[in-house]
Amino acid sequence: MRSKRPFRSLIVCVSCAMVGCILASTAYSRRVDELEIERDIYASRFQNWQTRAIDAEENVGRLQTEVDNLTAELNAQTDLTLTYAGSFSCTAYCAEEYVHICGEGHGITSSGAKVQPGVTVAADTSILPYGTVVYIEGVGLRVVQDTGSAVVGNKLDVSVNTHAEALSWSGWGSRRVWIVSGGAEP
Structure with missing residues (x-):
């Protein structure tokens, strides 16, 4: 008759491996969730910075036009x-x-x-x-x-x-x- 011990050892080993895989899978899943949250935060920040940069460019353009107009007006009024x-x-x-x-x-x-x-x-x-x-x-x-x-x-x-x-x-x-x-x- 065969011994049941090796079969039990095999079941214990497979069970431990499965528990290890489940724990690793849970840890990896949690890390993926954290990375997705960070990705969303950085994407939101990028969008905010991009909007601010566009606003700043428009403001610079508007101010440069104003400076050009005032310079032309000053040049027209004075002959220094x-x-x-x-x-x-x-x-x-x-x-x-x-x-x-x-x-x-x-x-x-x-x-x-x-x-x-x-x-x-x-x-x-x-x-x-x-x-x-x-x-x-x-x-x-x-x-x-x-x-x-x-x-x-x-x-x-x-x-x-x-x-x-x-x-x-x-x-x-x-x-x-x-x-x-x-x-x-x-």
Whole structure:
């Protein structure tokens, strides 16, 4: 008579293999579900980013058209001429109204105009007379309203608000300068 033991061992082995397959199948099924959820999330994000990119492109196009129209309108209204004046050494002085290294503290320029941070610049008036509008590269438009004993030759001293701002002003150094002339009268 044959022993039933090998048959039982075979059944146990097959049963264990089947349980292992079922557990692995369940784990794989769960991982597939997780990956499908991630895929859906990323697809949704992509759609959102794509919509935002299209909106941004349309906005850029609209803004560029507006800039082009305003530029054309400005060009039609003004006839400005820029004449290169050369490279100037730029420094800054403050408009604070007390006697200190930046000035006498009365707030009045040598031309008689009030010191205006963001507007006033001191220059050698034999090179740039009072009232000359200049464009200083990296600084902007300024009007020559002041002069000073240290402002000789190709030097400019730009008015800023505070003494601390004058000491830490980012415009220090050599800058290209243009004289602005022309334009429509208001």
